[in-house]
Each structure stands twice: as C-alpha cells, then as structure tokens.
Amino acid sequence: MIHVRGLAKEYADLKRGKFAALAGISFDAFPGEIYGLLGPNGAGKTTALRIISTVLRPTAGTATVNGFDVLTQASQVRHQIGFMSANTGVYDRMTAWEMVEFFGKLYGLSDELLRTRMEDLFTRLKMNDIRDQLGAKMSTGMKQKVSIARALVHNPPILIFDEATSGLDVLVARALLNTVAELRDQGKCVVFSTHIMREAEKLCNRLAIMYRGLILAEGTLEELRDKHRENDLEELFFRLISDHERARAEAGNAADDAAAAVQDIQASVKS
Ligand SMILES: Nc1ncnc2c1ncn2[C@@H]1O[C@H](COP(=O)(O)OP(=O)(O)OP(=O)(O)O)[C@@H](O)[C@H]1O
Ligand SMILES: [Mg+2]
Structure with a gap:
C-alpha cells in the first residue's frame, strides 16, 4: 500500500519564479482498490506519481510504498511498483518480446521465471501476434500493450497508471481499463491518474480531486456526492x-x- 504525507514539490521557473507543483498532499491507497487522481492539466498528478515511483525527489513530505521509503529505500520501492504512462518508452529497434524480457532481466528475474511470466502475460494481454514486431512498426495500441507488459513483468503489488489511456481509441482504451480492473480484483493496489471524468467514475474506488498542487476533495464517489450535494x-x-x-x-x-x-x-x- 501507499502512504503519502504532506508531499510537496517546488520548481523554480523563469516565468513563474518559485512555484509549487505540489503543495502538500496526503493520501493512502490500499491493496484491492483503484485510487484515482483526477485533475486538470498541470494539477500535479504526474509530479506526485513520479515522486512515488522515485523518479523525482520531493521538496518536503514523505511517501512509503509497501513500507519502503521513497527517499531512503528507492531501490526496494522500485521493485514494488509497475509504472505505466502514455509515453512510457517503447524502443524502435527491439521486438515486443525483447523489450519485456529486457525489463524482466533488469528486475533480476531468473530465466525460467521470466519465461513463464512472459508466456502468461503475452497470452493474457493478447500479445502473441506481436511477439516479433519491432517497436518502430507498432501502432499506439500495440505500444501500450508492451508498456503494460513491461510494468507487470516483475509481478509488483502496486501499479501506477499515469494518463494511461491518452491517445488510445475507445476499443483499446476499454481493453486497458478492463485490465486495470482485473489487476485490482487480483488484489493489487492501483493508482490511476486521469482528467477524464467518466474513467474516474467507472473505475476508481476512491478519488482525490487535484487542482493547483492540492487535493481539494477526497473519498468514494458516494462520499463526494453526499458531502457536496x-x-x-x-x-x-x-x-x-x-x-x-x-x-x-x-x-x-x-x-x-x-x-x-x-x-x-x-x-x-x-x-
Ligand atoms: N521540470 C519542471 N520544471 C518546472 N515546472 C514543472 C516541471 N515539471 C512540471 N512542472 C509544472 O508542475 C505543474 C504540475 O505538473 P504535472 O505534470 O504534475 O501536472 P499533471 O497534473 O500531470 O498535468 P497533465 O494532466 O497535463 O499531465 C505544472 O504547472 C507544470 O508546468
Ligand atoms: Mg500528467
């Protein structure tokens, strides 16, 4: 699970001077739920998710992932997390199989375990027909599948999807949302950012509404509806x-x- 307390990130910008991309947010996300970060462009969603996945250091505050601290135990944190965003890299000169294998090896999986995992993933995500397809020749939807497989290959308990459906047609987006729901049903802790109301409404068990680096409201859809009438x-x-x-x-x-x-x-x- 994820515990975030008072997380802040300040940037210095020529135009804006010092400004807070994240102004102190706190939330918890648990196994078996999809926690949504819903917010417009620039709200701070990606900043928060990048701090949680140890890509970015916060200016203040703490975050722990399955008990590991993002600042002091970054390597353990990375093993707990699968991260997927609309622009997670797919390399032109590698095939689908090679890319997922590459990341599995980075996570230190044994050859045998990696092979079993990959066979299972390629079947579940219906990727067997693109095993030998080069990244350069993939459609956006194919690339997204490779990105998901890459995020899942080490079977992490926590999955982070940052605007994962952006650029996808309705069919591929729907398939991706189904996969996200399945992962939740398997007991994974999923954090899902979006600016699309319908996605948040359909998918998320609990939601944080983000704006200007803050969480303006948080709760289940019912709680939010009741509280704000x-x-x-x-x-x-x-x-x-x-x-x-x-x-x-x-x-x-x-x-x-x-x-x-x-x-x-x-x-x-x-x-
Ligand atoms: N490296 C950076 N330097 C300066 N400002 C940055 C940097 N990265 C992000 N920001 C700013 O931080 C704020 C939050 O950005 P962030 O990418 O977290 O928003 P977001 O909620 O993910 O938006 P979107 O929906 O557009 O992806 C924005 O004002 C953005 O311009
Ligand atoms: Mg973003």
Whole structure:
C-alpha cells in the first residue's frame, strides 16, 4: 500500500519564479482498490506519481510504498511498483518480446521465471501476434500493450497508471481499463491518474480531486456526492475548482488591501 504525507514539490521557473507543483498532499491507497487522481492539466498528478515511483525527489513530505521509503529505500520501492504512462518508452529497434524480457532481466528475474511470466502475460494481454514486431512498426495500441507488459513483468503489488489511456481509441482504451480492473480484483493496489471524468467514475474506488498542487476533495464517489450535494461528478469538479479560485481571489484582494493599508500608514507616519 501507499502512504503519502504532506508531499510537496517546488520548481523554480523563469516565468513563474518559485512555484509549487505540489503543495502538500496526503493520501493512502490500499491493496484491492483503484485510487484515482483526477485533475486538470498541470494539477500535479504526474509530479506526485513520479515522486512515488522515485523518479523525482520531493521538496518536503514523505511517501512509503509497501513500507519502503521513497527517499531512503528507492531501490526496494522500485521493485514494488509497475509504472505505466502514455509515453512510457517503447524502443524502435527491439521486438515486443525483447523489450519485456529486457525489463524482466533488469528486475533480476531468473530465466525460467521470466519465461513463464512472459508466456502468461503475452497470452493474457493478447500479445502473441506481436511477439516479433519491432517497436518502430507498432501502432499506439500495440505500444501500450508492451508498456503494460513491461510494468507487470516483475509481478509488483502496486501499479501506477499515469494518463494511461491518452491517445488510445475507445476499443483499446476499454481493453486497458478492463485490465486495470482485473489487476485490482487480483488484489493489487492501483493508482490511476486521469482528467477524464467518466474513467474516474467507472473505475476508481476512491478519488482525490487535484487542482493547483492540492487535493481539494477526497473519498468514494458516494462520499463526494453526499458531502457536496452534487450527483454529477463533472459539476462537482467545476464547483470545487471555482470555489477554490474564488477563495484565492479573495485572499489576493485581502493581501492587496493589507499592502495598501501598510502604505497608507507609512505615508501618514512620514507626513
Ligand atoms: N521540470 C519542471 N520544471 C518546472 N515546472 C514543472 C516541471 N515539471 C512540471 N512542472 C509544472 O508542475 C505543474 C504540475 O505538473 P504535472 O505534470 O504534475 O501536472 P499533471 O497534473 O500531470 O498535468 P497533465 O494532466 O497535463 O499531465 C505544472 O504547472 C507544470 O508546468
Ligand atoms: Mg500528467
């Protein structure tokens, strides 16, 4: 399972200066559930998932994966996780079989175990017809299958899907979502990020609605609907975001007022 506490990531950017891509988020994800991160572009989903999979270091906060700390036990964490995103690399000059085998070997699987796993995966994901296909000649859907096989080859207890269906047609996307649901049913802990309401609604057992590096709301779909008295997830999503923007604008106005008051006081002291 995954425990995230106060996770923050600050970037320094020429245009924006210092800004928080993640502003302190906390959540837990458990075996046998799909935990969704739902948020618009730039909300911080990928940043959070990359920290959890040890690709990126946080500025503050902690995350543990099956008891291992992402900062101090990165190598153990990587063995617990299978990571898949829309742009997980598929190499042009390797075949489907070679790529999955390559990653299995990186994880240190024995030849025999690796072969059994791969036979099983290629059958389950219906990849036997593309065994010898080179990456360069694969369609997007074929590449996605290779990416899934690559994420599953070491049979990790935790799977992370970052916008995994982006660029897929409805048929391939549906097949991928079915695979994700099967993994959950096998008892895996799945974290799934998306900006597509329908995917989140259909698939996720619990959801975090993310915006500007924060979790604005969290819970099961029922809990969110009850708490915010709104049945339509899309409406709920827009409402949370516009409330947040309004609060930000008010805080901004309050800060402007305070600055103006300070200037007034300084001016009156001088005169
Ligand atoms: N290396 C970086 N340097 C500076 N800013 C970055 C960097 N990586 C991400 N960001 C910024 O951090 C914020 C969060 O980005 P992130 O990729 O986590 O969002 P996301 O929720 O995954 O969005 P999307 O739905 O577009 O994938 C954005 O404002 C982005 O511009
Ligand atoms: Mg992203």
